[in-house]
Amino acid sequence: MDIQNHYYGHSSALAQHCGMSRIHHVAGLIQHGWTVKSPVLAQFADFNDRGANRRRLVWTTTSRGYSYDSPENKFPDGTSMITAIGAPFLYLLKDVEANDGLPERTMGPLVLPLHGTALVKVNGDHAGFAEEVLRRDGPSTVCLHIEDLEHPEIYSAWTNAGHDVISAGERRxxxxxxxxxxxxxxxxxxxxxxxxxxxxxxxxxxxxxxIYGPDFQLGADAETDPGLRMRELWPEFYEASPDNSALRVIAESELGLQDMRAPEELKALLGWDRPSAGAFFDYWASGPLEKAQAVLGLRKRPEGAHSGEAGLSPLHFLRHPFKHLPSPLPKLAAASAEEAVRLKAIGRV
Structure with missing residues (x-):
C-alpha cells in the first residue's frame, strides 16, 4: 500500500519467514520503526481514512507508550483498526538462529547516535559525543544513518576521534x-x-x-521532541548500570515477541495468501495520491499525527520527492550464516 512497508528490509524478512519466493504488495501498512505514540499517529496518519480492508499491522499489544485499545486506534464504530504481528526483526532473528547463522559476539562497543531524516532534522554535538564514547568505552564501531553520512562534519566527528564508521545502507x-x-x-x-x-x-x-552522551534535539520544536517522555516511560534504559536481563524482557515486549504469528497466519494478515490487484493499485496509484493530498493539506490528518514534522511546509516535502514515492518491490534477501558474515563487509562505508 505504501513504500514504508518495504523500508529497512522488513517486507523481505516477513516474506522469508512465510516461505515466499519473492516479495508481494501488502494489503495494508506495516509499522516500520519503534514509536513512542501509536503508529496510527506516528506512521499511518496519511492514510487515516482507509477502512478495515487495509490492515494497520503494528508490532505489539503491550507498548508502554500507548494503549492498544486507545481511541486513536479505533474506527468510528469502535472496532480496532490495528493488528499486532511482532517486529520483522524478531522474525529475522528467529530464522537466522534456526539456521545457526548468527555471528560470534566479537565486536566491541557499537554506537548508534540519534539520527534524523530528510524531513526531521537532529541538532546535537556529535564531536562531543564521539569524545565521550572514546573516554568511556574506547575506540568503537559507530553505525551512522544514511542521512547523517551525507554530512561530512558528522562523519569526520567520529572518525577524527578514532572510531570506525559503518552504515546499514539505504532504507529501501x-x-x-x-x-x-x-x-x-x-x-x-x-x-x-x-x-x-x-x-x-x-x-x-x-x-x-x-544510554549516555548529549541529548540531541529531534525536530525544530523542542516541545514535540519525545526525549523527555522516553525517560519517563522507560527509566530502566536510562539507569547508570542497567539490569540488562530486565531490559531484554521490556525490549521483547515492545517489539511484540508475544504477538508473533505462524507463517500461514502472517501470510493471511499481509494479504499474501491470495492474488490482490487492489494492493498493487494502492501501492502505485491511490496510496501516493492520498499521501500527496495529506502533505498538501487537502486531506486532514488526525490530531497529534507526525508531531516531529510540526511547522514544515509542503515545499519541504517536495525537496525530496523520490524519498517518499513508490519504487519497484525489492528482491528477497537471504538469512543464512554466509549472508550474515558477508553483510559485515557490505555495511562498511
Whole structure:
C-alpha cells in the first residue's frame, strides 16, 4: 500500500519467514520503526481514512507508550483498526538462529547516535559525543544513518576521534535489517544517546545496552521532541548500570515477541495468501495520491499525527520527492550464516 512497508528490509524478512519466493504488495501498512505514540499517529496518519480492508499491522499489544485499545486506534464504530504481528526483526532473528547463522559476539562497543531524516532534522554535538564514547568505552564501531553520512562534519566527528564508521545502507535496501542483525549479534555492547529502535534490537539480540552522551534535539520544536517522555516511560534504559536481563524482557515486549504469528497466519494478515490487484493499485496509484493530498493539506490528518514534522511546509516535502514515492518491490534477501558474515563487509562505508 505504501513504500514504508518495504523500508529497512522488513517486507523481505516477513516474506522469508512465510516461505515466499519473492516479495508481494501488502494489503495494508506495516509499522516500520519503534514509536513512542501509536503508529496510527506516528506512521499511518496519511492514510487515516482507509477502512478495515487495509490492515494497520503494528508490532505489539503491550507498548508502554500507548494503549492498544486507545481511541486513536479505533474506527468510528469502535472496532480496532490495528493488528499486532511482532517486529520483522524478531522474525529475522528467529530464522537466522534456526539456521545457526548468527555471528560470534566479537565486536566491541557499537554506537548508534540519534539520527534524523530528510524531513526531521537532529541538532546535537556529535564531536562531543564521539569524545565521550572514546573516554568511556574506547575506540568503537559507530553505525551512522544514511542521512547523517551525507554530512561530512558528522562523519569526520567520529572518525577524527578514532572510531570506525559503518552504515546499514539505504532504507529501501532489503539487506538493511540483515546488516542490523549482524551488528546487534556481534556487538558486546550497544550504545546510544537516546532510547531507540536500535537499542531494542540490540537488547532482544542479547547485547548489553547503555544510554549516555548529549541529548540531541529531534525536530525544530523542542516541545514535540519525545526525549523527555522516553525517560519517563522507560527509566530502566536510562539507569547508570542497567539490569540488562530486565531490559531484554521490556525490549521483547515492545517489539511484540508475544504477538508473533505462524507463517500461514502472517501470510493471511499481509494479504499474501491470495492474488490482490487492489494492493498493487494502492501501492502505485491511490496510496501516493492520498499521501500527496495529506502533505498538501487537502486531506486532514488526525490530531497529534507526525508531531516531529510540526511547522514544515509542503515545499519541504517536495525537496525530496523520490524519498517518499513508490519504487519497484525489492528482491528477497537471504538469512543464512554466509549472508550474515558477508553483510559485515557490505555495511562498511
Amino acid at each position: 535496501d532489503p539487506q538493511f535489517l540483515g546488516r542490523i542483525l549482524w551488528m546487534m549479534a556481534s556487538a558486546r555492547k550497544v550504545i546510544s544517546n537516546r532510547m531507540s529502535t536500535a537499542l531494542l534490537y540490540g537488547s532482544a539480540a542479547g547485547a548489553d545496552i547503555e
